[in-house]
Amino acid sequence: MRQSLWLYPAVEIVHIVGIGLLFGSIAILDLRLLGFSKSIAVKRLTSHILPWAAAAFLLIVPSGLMMFIAHASDLIASPVFVLKMCLIMGAGLNAGLFYTIVFPSVGAWDSEEMRKLGPPPSARVSAAVSLAIWISVIACGRLLAYF
Numbered sequence: 620m621r622q623s624l625w626l627y628p629a630v631e632i633v634h635i636v637g638i639g640l641l642f643g644s645i646a647i648l649d650l651r652l653l654g655f656s657k658s659i660a661v662k663r664l665t666s667h668i669l670p671w672a673a674a675a676f677l678l679i680v681p682s683g684l685m686m687f688i689a690h691a692s693d694l695i696a697s698p699v700f701v702l703k704m705c706l707i708m709g710a711g712l713n714a715g716l717f718y719t720i721v722f723p724s725v726g727a728w729d730s731e732e733m734r735k736l737g738p739p740p741s742a743r744v745s746a747a748v749s750l751a752i753w754i755s756v757i758a759c760g761r762l763l764a765y766f
């Protein structure tokens with residue numbers, strides 16, 4: 620990775636394509652959970668979006684690991700890298716809480732009669748937290764080049 624002129628940037632491009640796919644898909648779902656585009660059923664949108672979000676990790680994680688290995692000792696000492704990893708775990712925890720606590724009742728609040736009221740506060744909080752965490756992860760990733 621360090622010896623090749625093109626390998627690191629090529630792997631970084633794969634990382635960025637994955638980030639675009641992950642954040643793009645998650646942001647659309649989060650905006651729906653915040654109450655936008657109420658005509659679209661949350662359950663249908665979720666089943667369309669989640670496979671793409673999962674596929675994005677197949678691009679992001681191997682490329683991130685490759686770049687990490689190339690500068691492991693610098694990165695492990697970087698507070699920004701540690702913060703980025705903690706934020707990713709926080710995003711996973713937030714998603715886990717959403718799917719175990721909020722999503723099981725989707726049939727009730729996403730039914731045709733209830734849909735116009737929008738998702739419950741717990742879903743909106745989860746979506747807002749998710750957006751804030753993923754934007755912070757992207758910021759930390761970019762800041763790695765500077766700190």
Ligand code: HEM
Binds near residue numbers: 634679682694761764
């Ligand atoms: C899961 C979501 C992730 C997001 C949203 C994300 C975001 C980013 C962003 C925005 C960059 C900057 C790209 C650029 O400026 O060219 C970056 C770079 C990087 N990421 Fe990630 N990343 C993620 C996961 C990971 C993982 C799991 C690892 C490693 C285990 C990792 C390791 C790195 C490394 C080493 C860099 C390169 C820093 C540099 O060379 O300046 N990332 N990431």
